[in-house]
Amino acid sequence: MLTSPLPNNTAHIQSLINARRLYDSCVNETAIELESINTILSFVNNELGGWPILQGSSWNSSSFNLSRLLLKLREYSHNILYGCGTSPDDKNSSIYYIRVYQSDIGLEQRTNYENLRITTAYQNFIRDLARALTNDTSTIDADVTEIYNFEKNISKFHWTPAEIRARQNETVRTTIGNLSQTFSTSFDFTNYLRRVYSLANINLRDDDIVSISELDFLRNVTTIIENSSSRLQQNYIVWRFIMNRVGNMPKRYRSIRDPFDEAYRGTTAQRPRSIICGNFINSNMGFALSKIYIQQYFDENARNQSLEMINNIRNTFLEMLKTSTWMDEISKNRSIEKALAIDEKIGYPDYLGSTNTSTLDKMYQDYVFDASYINNVLKLLQIKSNESLRILRDPVDRKDWGSSPPTTVNAFYSPPRNQISFPAGILQMPFFNKDAPKYLNYGGIGAVIGHEITHGFDDSGRQYDKDGNRISWWTPETIAKFNERKQCIIDQYSRYVVTQINMTLNGFQTQGENIADNGGIKESFYAYQNWVQTHSNMDKQLPGLSDYSAEQLFFINYGQIWCSKMTDANALNRILTGVHSPGEF
Structure with missing residues (x-):
């Protein structure tokens, strides 16, 4: 899609032209080598005030x-130390x-700062890159030690995904006018937010x-900053x-990073440049690429069949709700209303199937690129920021397609929209x-459909009503019984061991996905059994698999979609930071 000639009816679409121009600049290693690091170092020196580690004692504070x-840095989509952004209001969707x-922090989780192999590789990464970027090496070793110790100190207060999940009720809601009284620190968040927007x-x-x-993190980081030199702050933030x-x-x-990635992720080689650049374009201009994808590769029958499966699986879910023995009638009826209100998105937004490209043109009107890859990257970061x-002043269109393009191999549930998308x-x-x-x-997409529907009622989704507002809409009695049952899931998964690294899963951190997995497979299996009752003898056997029943093949395919292979380092990261259990579970 990025290298072959464009179909005649899409050759004029400017967003596609610019997507391919961005891709060409990414894969043009010769031009990237010629441009070298001059542009990025010029940006660091002129826009950010320099990286002291490269300037030795000559850096002026x-x-x-x-x-x-x-x-x-926020202008260029970097949230460092303090994160801020725009989201749907969880009380008014x-x-x-x-x-x-x-x-985020460099090593993602505070436990990684206790891993000698990872921390050694991380410090070597900073040191080796700095040495490659400057001739003045006089302060590099001391600066690297300070940068690392600063981040390790910050990491002690960094919340894990499990802690974020458990401490949602500690989030503070205020206004810009009251922010300095509600959240008082030496860093002026009110002025900072005004300037960001x-x-x-x-x-x-x-x-x-x-x-x-994450108020504890924000307060403690502010205190750490107060007690740090301006050189250290500049060194860390620019790093x-x-x-x-x-x-x-x-x-x-780029190759200087390889030893760190091997220690941290278990990867020993970079992916082919064409794959890296293809993913980069899809992540940033995926809706433009999708215009070609749906025209050349997508079968419209998939939309109709998927909608039928969604309806069948949702009906099965409704029957499961109606026969539930632990929900009281008030909570049960409200859950039925929410399930019926779930909005589904299948395949692609309608405008991508239209000959009218005005929506696509408006979406990517600022995405105009030239031959310089690094200039294109910096421009893209500004655009995304x-x-x-x-969008802060825009109303939320809860029926709109989400942020992930049709060229994504994934599926989603959005609590604020009460929407599932495939x-x-x-x-x-x-x-x-x-x-x-x-x-x-x-056994494949059906289980995924059930999984996404169930997300609307897992430990997080059940906190949002049918209109996407985070309010209490189940009775306290039903919530208590739900918590009893979810603890069973937590305990079950906390006993599972990833044998290749001999570590147990974090059942609390992964509970939402585990609830969705268990609900999804059950709903899809029951829906398939219901389909068979009205379509007897319509499902054909597959050659060489006649020894297996249809029900067995349902589960065999479910197992197949989760087949995966992980390095030890990746498995460790999955357990420490992931909200999904590894595929085998």
């Missing part, structure tokens, strides 16, 4: 300004509000709602920017084939 540095939250020409009002989460941009540098600089900020990319083997026996499709 007199012009350092923390808020200004963080603001410049028809509008957006502002979120303030903990940023002014980047997108949004003037914040005193009554704009702000949600603050985090550089770390994220290594992948955009020439190959000899602006997009995330300027992009065209997942409606293919092994999940789905229009000519496959129903037992395979129900």
